[in-house]
Amino acid sequence: MSPERELDRTEEIAREQAYVSTVYDKLDAERKTAQRRLTETLRLTGGTPQARTERDVATTLYSDRLAQLGSVEQGLVFGRLDFTPDSEEETAYIGRLGLFDEDDDYRPLLIDWRAPVARPFYLATAASPEGVRRRRHIRSLSRKVTGFDDEILDLHAADQGQDLGLAGEAALLAALERKRTGEMSDIVATIQAEQDRIIRSGLNGVMVVQGGPGTGKTAVALHRAAYLLYTFRQQLTTRGVLVVGPNSTFLRYIGQVLPSLGETGVLLSTVGQLYPGVEATGVDTREAAEVKGRLVMAEVLANAVKDRQRVPEPVLEIEYERDILRLDRKTASDARARARRSRRPHNQARRVFRSELLDALTRQAARKLGAELLDPRDIEDMREELSADRGVAAALDSLWPELTPEGLLDDLFADRERLRSAAGKLLSEADRAHLESGRDAKWTPADVPLLDELAELIGEDDTEARAEEARREREDRAYAEGVLDILEQDEEIIDEELLRVSDVLDAELFAERQERRSQLTAAQRAALDRTWTFGHVIIDEAQELSAMDWRLLMRRTPNRSMTLVGDVAQTGAPGGARSWGEVLSPYVEDRWRLEELTVNYRTPAEIMAVAARVLAEVNPELEAPVSVRETGVAPWLKRLSPNEMLAELPSLVDKELSAVDGGTVAVLSPAERIADVRAALADVDERVSVLTVETAKGLEFDSVVVLSPDEVVAESPRGLNDLYVALTRATQRLGVVQTGDLVPALQPLG
Numbered sequence: 001m002s003p004e005r006e007l008d009r010t011e012e013i014a015r016e017q018a019y020v021s022t023v024y025d026k027l028d029a030e031r032k033t034a035q036r037r038l039t040e041t042l043r044l045t046g047g048t049p050q051a052r053t054e055r056d057v058a059t060t061l062y063s064d065r066l067a068q069l070g071s072v073e074q075g076l077v078f079g080r081l082d083f084t085p086d087s088e089e090e091t092a093y094i095g096r097l098g099l100f101d102e103d104d105d106y107r108p109l110l111i112d113w114r115a116p117v118a119r120p121f122y123l124a125t126a127a128s129p130e131g132v133r134r135r136r137h138i139r140s141l142s143r144k145v146t147g148f149d150d151e152i153l154d155l156h157a158a159d160q161g162q163d164l165g166l167a168g169e170a171a172l173l174a175a176l177e178r179k180r181t182g183e184m185s186d187i188v189a190t191i192q193a194e195q196d197r198i199i200r201s202g203l204n205g206v207m208v209v210q211g212g213p214g215t216g217k218t219a220v221a222l223h224r225a226a227y228l229l230y231t232f233r234q235q236l237t238t239r240g241v242l243v244v245g246p247n248s249t250f251l252r253y254i255g256q257v258l259p260s261l262g263e264t265g266v267l268l269s270t271v272g273q274l275y276p277g278v279e280a281t282g283v284d285t286r287e288a289a290e291v292k293g294r295l296v297m298a299e300v301l302a303n304a305v306k307d308r309q310r311v312p313e314p315v316l317e318i319e320y321e322r323d324i325l326r327l328d329r330k331t332a333s334d335a336r337a338r339a340r341r342s343r344r345p346h347n348q349a350r351r352v353f354r355s356e357l358l359d360a361l362t363r364q365a366a367r368k369l370g371a372e373l374l375d376p377r378d379i380e381d382m383r384e385e386l387s388a389d390r391g392v393a394a395a396l397d398s399l400w401p402e403l404t405p406e407g408l409l410d411d412l413f414a415d416r417e418r419l420r421s422a423a424g425k426l427l428s429e430a431d432r433a434h435l436e437s438g439r440d441a442k443w444t445p446a447d448v449p450l451l452d453e454l455a456e457l458i459g460e461d462d463t464e465a466r467a468e469e470a471r472r473e474r475e476d477r478a479y480a481e482g483v484l485d486i487l488e489q490d491e492e493i494i495d496e497e498l499l500r501v502s503d504v505l506d507a508e509l510f511a512e513r514q515e516r517r518s519q520l521t522a523a524q525r526a527a528l529d530r531t532w533t534f535g536h537v538i539i540d541e542a543q544e545l546s547a548m549d550w551r552l553l554m555r556r557t558p559n560r561s562m563t564l565v566g567d568v569a570q571t572g573a574p575g576g577a578r579s580w581g582e583v584l585s586p587y588v589e590d591r592w593r594l595e596e597l598t599v600n601y602r603t604p605a606e607i608m609a610v611a612a613r614v615l616a617e618v619n620p621e622l623e624a625p626v627s628v629r630e631t632g633v634a635p636w637l638k639r640l641s642p643n644e645m646l647a648e649l650p651s652l653v654d655k656e657l658s659a660v661d662g663g664t665v666a667v668l669s670p671a672e673r674i675a676d677v678r679a680a681l682a683d684v685d686e687r688v689s690v691l692t693v694e695t696a697k698g699l700e701f702d703s704v705v706v707l708s709p710d711e712v713v714a715e716s717p718r719g720l721n722d723l724y725v726a727l728t729r730a731t732q733r734l735g736v737v738q739t740g741d742l743v744p745a746l747q748p749l750g
């Protein structure tokens with residue numbers, strides 16, 4: 001760069017610094033105001049219940065605002081748009097949130113990246129500039145502007161990224177070259193046009209985002225959550241947004257992205273965490289997980305519940321008051337048919353069944369005593385006595401017991417006969433054997449959708465609990481009103497005191513109601529409530545979900561406002577998706593829209609060439625995404641015996657660590673060898689992760705070493721898909737250690 005141009009740049013940086021500093025000053029002022037208001041609100045005490053509610057709302061509001069203002073510190077201002085002279089727009093600065101100058105007629109100082117005005121920052125191209133003359137990416141470190149990259153959007157200007165339609169190519173490449181830390185970063189400054197369209201797509205309906213590895217599906221999904229919360233805040237804050245990921249390692253990896261965008265009201269969860277009260281820490285065998293995920297399990301479970309609704313074969317004798325009552329098959333069958341016809345879940349229909357049988361037993365007992373001698377009141381008393389009798393209760397329970405989802409599922413998998421009866425022809429003997437032998441003492445993630453299905457089938461008999469709650473509320477109110485009456489009649493009590501007492505009484509009732517509604521955010525409440533339904537659900541790595549997982553998630557999204565992101569070419573789960581249509585048709589038929597991402601931002605071209613050969617073996621019709629960059633570093637392959645591999649791993653990993661100079665390294669191993677590999681790398685640097693391919697899904701590392709690829713392929717029916725996933729985790733370097741046969745697709749490496 002010539003000295004003059006260098007000087008110009010320095011001056012330009014100083015000008016940008018002055019503006020950016022003004023924006024930070026405004027941020028500081030906003031923080032101070034929010035803090036002051038919060039402190040003032042917290043200081044207030046007493047007042048009417050109405051005032052207290054208002055105070056609670058204000059406290060939440062100011063705390064949220066403070067958290068939001070605190071989260072946008074880094075890279076607050078990252079873009080600037082200059083428009084053509086004939087455009088009506090003025091120069092606009094784009095950043096992580098919107099800030100306005102109240103003293104200057106609310107002139108925007110900074111425009112939130114999600115606002116419609118910011119859109120040209122992501123969409124404008126030389127061919128379609130949208131009134132933009134220049135797009136500038138501002139680089140900064142803490143509050144200091146360190147540089148900028150300009151793009152002049154006129155047709156004569158060179159547009160290097162034209163082939164792939166990249167916006168802000170220099171800033172994008174700088175972001176992609178950055179060393180990975182083990183936590184995903186946001187991409188607000190460099191969102192690309194094809195991604196922007198998906199992020200800002202409307203709230204309603206089911207949208208599927210299909211894209212190969214590294215195309216930014218996860219990034220897009222999270223930015224979409226932030227966009228939807230910004231644009232449809234009213235609608236979404238009450239019901240909340242759920243983001244589902246494949247496992248907790250993945251959730252930790254993405255956990256910081258939304259907070260860094262100032263959004264904390266999103267529940268991140270795996271399917272296995274969506275059944276409150278159950279921690280699914282067990283592990284299924286691959287085969288057991290596959291069987292548990294099949295759609296027929298819904299029928300098997302429905303049968304299992306029906307099997308617990310029995311009738312006597314042929315007569316049940318019940319001892320009652322030194323006599324014997326007889327319950328025959330026909331009476332019980334009629335009662336069962338009536339209870340089932342009520343279409344209520346098992347525990348609620350149980351009431352109908354019991355009531356029918358108590359009627360029958362009362363008639364029988366009355367006949368024995370000579371029914372003509374009894375009046376209706378005697379008969380009613382007799383029914384109550386029968387209902388309270390332990391022997392009778394036990395007999396009725398033996399026919400139609402109260403069930404819990406956990407109890408029933410445990411019994412089903414532990415009892416060969418029960419399972420055989422419920423499965424009928426739906427499961428083969430081998431399938432059933434997988435369910436029995438694959439049992440873990442702990443619940444597994446694949447059990448969770450089964451428990452959820454059972455919770456629907458079994459239901460909860462909350463008649464008494466609800467009646468009790470209503471009674472308590474009535475009593476409290478009556479008591480409060482009674483006391484107030486007394487106080488009003490007592491002339492000795494002065495008005496002020498009367499007011500105070502009435503406040504306390506009402507406040508007590510109010511507090512009780514509040515306790516139930518609670519001050520938690522929608523996301524927090526949703527996490528505690530199995531029957532919660534969300535305003536929008538985003539599912540990442542959606543191709544991995546089983547049919548039973550889908551049933552659970554669809555129950556949580558009755559409005560079908562969903563974003564599903566995934567790649568059917570990366571499906572590793574044996575029960576995972578082969579096509580999106582197949583997965584969705586039971587729920588929305590063909591009413592879903594497909595968006596595709598085509599550019600790979602993660603994996604350099606050299607590595608992608610290797611991965612693409614594996615993909616061609618999976619299915620020659622599938623196309624690998626196009627890499628956005630090259631590194632000039634060829635992937636390496638080493639042939640070693642298994643023992644040599646374990647011995648050499650520490651030094652191989654050390655070499656990779658120094659090659660990525662402060663970046664991250666992953667060693668991806670077949671599941672069979674993972675324990676040995678972990679032991680061999682026990683003392684290694686914390687930037688090294690040792691993982692199976694399954695747990696590496698969705699993650700990325702600067703360098704990846706794949707061990708024994710032939711075993712990865714052999715380990716599962718979708719082994720080639722797994723190998724494809726493994727090879728595409730790298731952002732810079734790839735190595736392969738071969739211990740057995742060479743996988744044909746990797747031949748050119750050797």
Ligand SMILES: Nc1ncnc2c1ncn2[C@@H]1O[C@H](COP(=O)(O)OP(=O)(O)OP(=O)(O)O)[C@@H](O)[C@H]1O
Pocket residue numbers: 172175176185186187190191192195211212213214215216217218219220567570601602697698699700728
């Ligand atoms: N527009 C962008 N600007 C900067 N970085 C980006 C952009 N899009 C994607 N990336 C980066 O590319 C990498 C891959 O993105 P992401 O993990 O979202 O891809 P993915 O499609 O979910 O991949 P996979 O299916 O392999 O898990 C991440 O590091 C992400 O930050």
